[in-house]
Amino acid sequence: xxTGQAQKQQTQKTSDKAMTQKAKTAITxxxxxxxxxxxxxxxxxxxxxxxxxxxxxxxxxxYGFALWxxxxxxxxxxxxxxxxxxxxxxxxxxxxxISREAEHVDGFAKECAVVTHHRLEKxxxxxxxxxxxxxxxxxxVVRPTSETIIGHSMAKWVQSYRDLPMKxxxxxxxxxxxxxxxxxxxxxxxxxxxGHNAFATADQANADARxxxxxxxxxxxxxxAMPGICGEKTADERFPGALHTYTIExxxxxxxxxxxxxxxxxxxxxxxxxxxxxxGEDGAMHHAYTTSWGFxxxxxxxxxxxxxxxxxxxxxxxxxPHQIALLPVVRDDDKAAxxxxxxxxxxxxxxxxxxxxxxxxxxxxxxxxxxxxKKGVPLRVEMGPRDLESGTVVHTRRExxxxxxxxxxxxxxxxxxxxxxxDIQADLLRRAQASLDARTFDLATLAEAxxxxxxxxxxxxVRIDSALLDxxxxxxxxxxxxxxxxxxxxxxxxxxxxxxxxx
Numbered sequence: 001x002x003t004g005q006a007q008k009q010q011t012q013k014t015s016d017k018a019m020t021q022k023a024k025t026a027i028t029x030x031x032x033x034x035x036x037x038x039x040x041x042x043x044x045x046x047x048x049x050x051x052x053x054x055x056x057x058x059x060x061x062x063y064g065f066a067l068w069x070x071x072x073x074x075x076x077x078x079x080x081x082x083x084x085x086x087x088x089x090x091x092x093x094x095x096x097x098i099s100r101e102a103e104h105v106d107g108f109a110k111e112c113a114v115v116t117h118h119r120l121e122k123x124x125x126x127x128x129x130x131x132x133x134x135x136x137x138x139x140x141v142v143r144p145t146s147e148t149i150i151g152h153s154m155a156k157w158v159q160s161y162r163d164l165p166m167k168x169x170x171x172x173x174x175x176x177x178x179x180x181x182x183x184x185x186x187x188x189x190x191x192x193x194x195g196h197n198a199f200a201t202a203d204q205a206n207a208d209a210r211x212x213x214x215x216x217x218x219x220x221x222x223x224x225a226m227p228g229i230c231g232e233k234t235a236d237e238r239f240p241g242a243l244h245t246y247t248i249e250x251x252x253x254x255x256x257x258x259x260x261x262x263x264x265x266x267x268x269x270x271x272x273x274x275x276x277x278x279x280g281e282d283g284a285m286h287h288a289y290t291t292s293w294g295f296x297x298x299x300x301x302x303x304x305x306x307x308x309x310x311x312x313x314x315x316x317x318x319x320x321p322h323q324i325a326l327l328p329v330v331r332d333d334d335k336a337a338x339x340x341x342x343x344x345x346x347x348x349x350x351x352x353x354x355x356x357x358x359x360x361x362x363x364x365x366x367x368x369x370x371x372x373x374k375k376g377v378p379l380r381v382e383m384g385p386r387d388l389e390s391g392t393v394v395h396t397r398r399e400x401x402x403x404x405x406x407x408x409x410x411x412x413x414x415x416x417x418x419x420x421x422x423d424i425q426a427d428l429l430r431r432a433q434a435s436l437d438a439r440t441f442d443l444a445t446l447a448e449a450x451x452x453x454x455x456x457x458x459x460x461x462v463r464i465d466s467a468l469l470d471x472x473x474x475x476x477x478x479x480x481x482x483x484x485x486x487x488x489x490x491x492x493x494x495x496x497x498x499x500x501x502x503x
Contacts, residue, residue: 025310026374035254035305040183042304045374046313049183056181056188060297063375066321068191068297072171074223074319075193075295078215084167084195089149091172092140097148100273107240111176113142113188142175147241147266147292150196151274158288161200161280165208166288169195184301185258185503192296198276198288205289206244206265212293213246213263220260224299225316225428226250226306227436228260229461229498231487234469239292243267249486249498251436252305255459257486257502260302263293301503306432307399308376314399315376316428317421322357324349324417325372329365329384341388345381348414354421373398378424379417397424399431436461440498446473449499453481459501461486466497 027045029037043049048064051057060068076086092115098108119134143149150168158166171193181187195212199205213230220226228248238245242264250260270276271287280286307314317323326349328335328342339360346358357377359368365382372380382394393413397404397420408416439460443449446468452458466488468474477483478499486498 026312026370027310030310031253031308036182038308038310039301039305042308042312042374043183046304046376048300048313051183054189056178058183058187060191063321064300067300067315067319070319070321071219071223071299072193075215075219076171078219079169079193079195082167082211082215083165084169084197086170087168088170088172089146089153091143093143093146093149095139095141097152098141100148108144108176111178112144113175113177115140115142143172144174144176145292145294146170146172146174146194147196147270147290148274151270151276151290154196154198154288154290155274155276158198158276158278161278164198164200164278164288165204166198167195168197169193182301182503184297184304186298190297192294194292194294197291198271199290200278200280200286200288202267202289205267205291209244209246209263209265209291209293212291213248213261216261216263216293216295217248219295220248220250220299221429223316223318224303224306225318225425225432226260226302227429227433229436229440229487229489230491231489231498232494233262233487234485234497237485239264241266241269243269247487249461250302250306251439251461252302252503253308253435254305255439255461255501257461257498257500258298258302258305259486259502260299261293261295264291266290266292307428311401312374313376314428315378317378317425320376320378321355322372322375322377323355323421324357324379324381325368325375325377326356326358327365327368327372327380327382328360329382329387331385334385334388338383338385338388342383345383345393345410345414349417352414352418354417378421381413395420399424399428446471446477450477450480453477453483453501461498461500463489463492463496463498466492466495469497469499 027038027041031038047061049058049060052059116136116139117130117134118136119131120128121131123129154166173189173191175189178186178188197208217230220228228250230248233245233247244265246263248260250258252258267289268287270290276288277285278288304313326342326346328338330338342358346356349356376398378398380396387393391410392407393410394405394407440463441460442463449462449464452462469485482501483499484502486500488494488497
């Protein structure tokens with residue numbers, strides 16, 4: 001690591017430390033004390049989700065699901081703009097379908113949940129057990145991904161070159177029997193969308209796989225305020241059965257990578273397994289070239305770890321279920337007037353298309369404030385008797401905190417509220433981009449990379465010559481420090497590789 005790079009990292013650490021040194025934090029442990037523990041407690045404090053009685057699964061609570069709905073709505077619109085149609089396919093996939101693509105089944109075999117019976121009966125010692133006479137003739141795999149079941153339908157629907165391209169997407173749940181789980185980041189069941197497209201030529205399929213990755217990148221940049229590194233996975237990291245896997249690698253605040261989404265060029269592999277063929281203009285039969293691409297609730301975990309602070313999550317305004325928390329400050333003798341003024345303000349803001357939560361509960365204002373903070377509401381607005389008299393409101397930005405507390409004329413605030421939210425969105429992106437830039441290091445040798453990861457105070461991405469990935473020394477470094485190749489960035493045209501620790 002060069003002197004300049006070391007200074008850059010130290011500056012980032014000093015900045016991060018200064019941000020966490022507050023007299024009081026809502027979340028303990030803090031990020032510096034225990035990042036995984038902090039993450040779990042942020043989810044609880046924000047009321048996003050909780051563990052379920054089903055091993056490795058979670059219950060997504062209403063506030064967390066409202067966030068997912070906003071994400072889903074934004075992405076669904078973007079997907080449809082690309083000419084993709086939504087459909088739905090079965091949750092249960094015949095085992096024979098999974099088995100028809102050898103590399104695919106090898107990649108998922110250890111994660112599959114299998115249904116073997118269709119009826120229960122009372123056991124000899126009480127309770128219910130699978131009925132021996134009700135064993136299925138063919139077991140079903142609970143959907144880990146849908147290339148096979150959708151490929152079966154595509155084989156029926158694609159008959160002629162006129163049927164191509166065929167672009168399909170489904171919003172659904174999947175199950176992958178994870179050994180070690182963490183809410184949102186890695187659960188046995190999760191929600192996602194999976195797109196599956198078919199084309200006449202290899203070039204069309206590859207262009208589509210890259211295009212859909214760019215759709216995801218626009219979603220992350222414009223809605224999540226999360227920059228990432230777009231690139232191709234190495235051969236060892238590819239999706240099972242794919243020719244090319246494209247990815248966005250996002251950096252979390254602890255310097256680890258999160259694979260934010262993936263898009264795959266599947267070539268002819270699945271088309272040949274499921275006989276997805278069409279009659280070309282030349283009258284001959286040809287196999288179609290297919291792609292698949294997916295984005296999941298893991299994105300919510302990434303959002304928390306990219307933007308949160310020691311008071312909880314910080315939500316970008318474009319995705320926040322509540323963009324503004326309206327908090328009345330009342331006494332018994334003026335409660336009615338303040339509440340009426342707050343209600344009128346909420347109506348005026350909603351008329352501007354802003355999502356407002358008017359907290360009219362009987363709790364103390366301080367409790368309401370901390371709840372809004374922990375839920376990551378981008379902008380808090382307070383109104384009390386004095387504000388009512390002066391015709392003003394007080395607002396505070398979540399990503400800046402108390403230093404941003406400002407008094408403003410009510411009518412002026414209504415006119416400027418959307419601009420303030422837009423500035424918060426832009427500020428979150430600027431901060432995240434600065435963090436990514438400050439903690440991405442160009443190193444010339446594997447020895448330098450080893451020194452970097454051996455230093456417990458070092459965190460972030462290392463960019464090295466991609467040819468170094470083939471060296472035995474890299475394999476040893478990867479094993480010693482749990483480092484993986486994250487991607488070969490498009491910007492470097494395959495000459496460089498980004499490596500790092502990951503979730």
